Amino acid sequence: MSETNTAVSSVMPTYSRFPISIAKGEGSYVWDADGKQYLDYTAGIATCNLGHAPPTVKEAVKEQLDTIWHCSNLYRIPVQEQLAELLTAHTFADQVFFANSGAEANEAAIKLARSYAQKVKGTTGFEVVTFSQSFHGRTLATLAATGQEKIQKYFAPLVKGFRHLPYNDVEALDELIGPDTCGVLLELVQGEGGVIPADPAWVKEVERLCKEHDVLFMLDEVQTGVGRTGTLYAYEQYELEPDVLTTAKGLASGIPIGAMLATGKAAAAFEAGSHGSTFGGNPVAAAAGKSTLEVIANPQFLVEVQETADYFRSELENIAAASSAFTDVRGKGLLIGLGTTGKAIDLVNQARDLGLLVLVAGEHVLRILPPLNTNKAEVDFCIETLKQIAGE
Ligand SMILES: Cc1ncc(COP(=O)(O)O)c(C=O)c1O
CATH class of the missing domain: 3.90.1150.10 (Aspartate Aminotransferase, domain 1)
Structure with a gap:
């Protein structure tokens, strides 16, 4: 084809x-x-x-087009702040970083995990653990995070700092946290990898080990998020308390957007200048996201x-x-x-x-x-x- x-x-x-x-x-x-x-x-x-x-999202986008389309993130953007407030009000998170896609949201999460280890904890931690058959995106870092060789083929050398363990395998969790581990990133249902839900006991153990070692427990909810699994985010059904969650796809009903949600403790690893994006949280995307969430979070x-x-x-x-x-x-x-x-x-x-x-x-x-x-x-x-x- x-x-x-x-x-x-x-x-x-x-x-x-x-x-x-x-x-x-x-x-x-x-x-x-x-x-x-x-x-x-x-x-x-x-x-x-x-x-x-x-219709409601279309109306919100049209209204935003009549107001302002784009504004640099060097200024406060009211509709972006309103979307962030909605996301934090409906989730575990205290703060949000806006990007334009799922891969970019995951890039932000990977950077946050490294910064949490290096800036907040004062270690040299850099390694993010991910799982076999996972999918985290197509940028150089996120394809290295992805646990599928076919996505990585011909893009050597891969970005360093990712280790893959078998998904849903409790015994392999002995190796979850190594001396350089700064975060663990996983999907609660592997979408691209065959629609495989995480085993609740396994994921609870992953969470427990992350907390024990003060390593960021990060959920990639790019595909599972925004109501797709029957709750606003799938972690609610697993009764988990993530440090970081990434969301994109459904967040603005098809207008490009991505977001990384984090607890205040994790978010403290970023400061002015740590990360940025020209379009991230653009007013039109934020207006679409806000009106989408107002419907779906009900x-x-x-x-x-x-x-x-x-x-x-x-x-x-x-x-x-x-x-x-x-x-x-x-x-x-x-x-x-x-x-x-x-x-x-x-x-x-x-x-x-x-x-x-x-x-x-x-x-x-x-x-x-x-x-x-x-x-x-x-x-x-x-x-x-x-x-x-x-x-x-
Ligand atoms: C779980 C997951 N993470 C990340 C991505 C990448 O998102 P995007 O294509 O918006 O970069 C996808 C896309 O399918 C996905 O399903």
């Missing part, structure tokens, strides 16, 4: 793109350039959590997400039990993985022909990421389509 891209477009072919052009999006649907409608259960990979062009909204997820999952369990095409249902909330016996990409292509967009997460997992405000009729369409491609 990349050859086709090179032939038809001047965009560098770094994505293996599906052969449709998306021309329009509204609610749970997108339309291709030929006017064909698709139920979009990819949500921009867990980004359009309120569907495409949600407890009633999250109850409804969980109800939709329960219904969806039980229907998927039925298909998995009845069909030899599917093996199991995994994930949390509306971050859903469906194990497949054949190649998942073949099912993705068949579903698209039938008007349903879904993704893969590895060779044998379909990844289904509906907008959080999807409805029963849409879920039923997805279920019927999956039954059809499974030959039921």
Whole structure:
């Protein structure tokens, strides 16, 4: 497919793109350039959590465009501060650093962990421990943090200071904290790595060891965050107390944004000049983030997400039990993985022909990421389509 891209477009072919052009999006649907409608259960990979062009967010962005589009972070930006207040009011965090993407939020976390060890604790600590099959981004530091060789291939030498341990392996935790360790970074559901939830007992032990050694316990909630798993952030379900959390994707409903949330104790490792970004927390992105969070952080909204997820999952369990095409249902909330016996990409292509967009997460997992405000009729369409491609 990349050859086709090179032939038809001047965009560098770094994505293996599906052969449709998306021309329009509204609610749970997108339309291709030929006017064909698709139920979009990819949500921009867990980004359009309120569907495409949600009216309240659109209104907030329009209002912001009429006020001010951009302002340097050398000045106070009221809407950015309001978004930070919302994030801290609804989470463990005391302070927020704004960036533009998930990778950048993780870069900030890695820098904060090093600075916490070196500036606050006065050690030479620099190493961040991450896990096999993790995904933390594509910048040089975050691809080194990522526990997948295919992401790192041809980019040697890798940034130093990352050590990978097996995910969900309690026995390997003997090696969690070494003399140079300054932080541990993990996903509570590995999204790109196959939709694998963290084992609660394992992650509790990781947290305990981090606290015991005063090493930053950092959660990458770039994919699991902003209501995706049925709570505002997945750590709430695990009853964890992170020092740092990174969030991006769904935070501004598709307007680029990233954020690193931290406790006051961890945040003290940064001071004026430690880190920065021209666009981080830009007024338009912050306005989109604020209006998104005002909807998603509402407890009633999250109850409804969980109800939709329960219904969806039980229907998927039925298909998995009845069909030899599917093996199991995994994930949390509306971050859903469906194990497949054949190649998942073949099912993705068949579903698209039938008007349903879904993704893969590895060779044998379909990844289904509906907008959080999807409805029963849409879920039923997805279920019927999956039954059809499974030959039921
Ligand atoms: C868990 C996780 N971390 C980080 C990233 C990188 O985010 P971005 O593509 O916004 O840089 C992703 C993207 O898929 C992700 O799923």
